Amino acid sequence: MELYKPSEILIERGEEDAPVVQRTLARLPEVPVRIVDKGWERGGTESNGTDSFAAGKRRLLFTRQHSTFLEHCPAGTPGLVCCNYLVVSLISNCPMDCSYCFLQEYLANNPTLKVFTNVADLLHEVAAVVDRQPWRQFRIGTGELSDSLALDALLGFSADLVPFFAERKNALLELKTKSDCVAGLLTLDPKDRVVVSWSLTPPEIVEREEHGTAAFCARLEAARRVQMAGYKLGFHFDPLIEYPGWEEGYRDTVARVFSTIDPRRVAWVSLGSLRLTPALRVTMRRRFPQTRLLSGEQVPCADGKWRTFQALRVKMYRALAGWLREAAPQVPLYMCMETAPVWEKVFGRAPTCDKEVARALVAPNLANHEKSGSPSTDSA
Secondary structure (H helix, E strand, O other), X not given: OOOOOOOEEEEEOOOOOOHHHHHHHHHOOOOOEEEEOOOOOXXXXXXXXXXXXXXXXXXXXXXXXXXXXXXEOOOOOOOOOOOOOEEOOOEEOOOOEEOOOOHHHHOOOOOOEEEEOOHHHHHHHHHHHHOOOOOOOEEXXXXXXXXXXXOHHHHOOHHHHHHHHHOOOOEEEEEEEOOOOOHHHOOOOOOOOEEEEEEOOOHHHHHHHEEOOOOHHHHHHHHHHHHHOOOEEEEEEEEEOOXXXXXXXHHHHHHHHHHHOOHHHEEEEEEEEOEEOHHHHHHHHHHOOOOOOOOOOEEEOOOOOEEEOHHHHHHHHHHHHHHHHHHXXXXXXXXXXXXXXXXXXXXXXXXXXXXXXXXXXXXXXXXXXXXXXXXXXXOO
């Protein structure tokens, strides 16, 4: 995919010498630069009546994060099975523009693509939590408010994060992406502490709904490359999208994935239903009038989000789970933002507690490292 190139670079006064700022300026010398004061007015209002969210993505702001970095994943909503996932955000907003992305509602009033310059503070904060609790096992991801790798060729954050997590015996870092921007990872040694995950939908959905992302085949090739470099992989079939021919499309997608990569080096696979808030549905109609995602059989659920109605999404979950179990029977499989009754219908039982899901995902991967001593680089 193409390197992101903003219309202008904004730098909060005092952050001019931050390493990430200097790296980016060196790689984009032709982009106009403006120094702004702390508290610079939130972007998105200067688009002259056009798409303010898309316009906000084209402005790149470097600023400090003044609140905490480490937070619990918002998927831990009461009534839904939780996997005790933690998130950190070095970036807010994403250069990609998937039609169903929640950020277009969540960041509607603050759409400027922000990069936080104080990565050392993030690492100190994570170390304070992880290192002081060596008996706990942590799974931490960076892909909540932006794609984890889409800007890595510019920002180079992987060079800070991967070595940091590689030295921690009780934590796994997940870098979740729809890009093929993996060059910065290939010379680093993850020591089995970093999982690179791809969000996947069938190629026809990628082309129609996931604007600005890497093509399906490019994502698979990137996954093969990082697996050969010693990383474990993850895959997220989330959101599952019902469309004419979805069974053939998803069956073929699973087959292509596991004919390309080694299932023995896959840390986990997740499934999740398309879920949209009422406000997001309105935004999608305005920004993506050609999308077909609002014409399916969706119903409002207890958490206020619209989902594919339960009977159909259970059918989809069971189908995907069957194909995945056939292709990779040993890989941990879980669902994101689903209720215990749906777990029971798909897997025959629901986790007895949130910690059960977390242990099933994290413990085997940490244990494998202790047994092997070094990452395998086998490839399919």
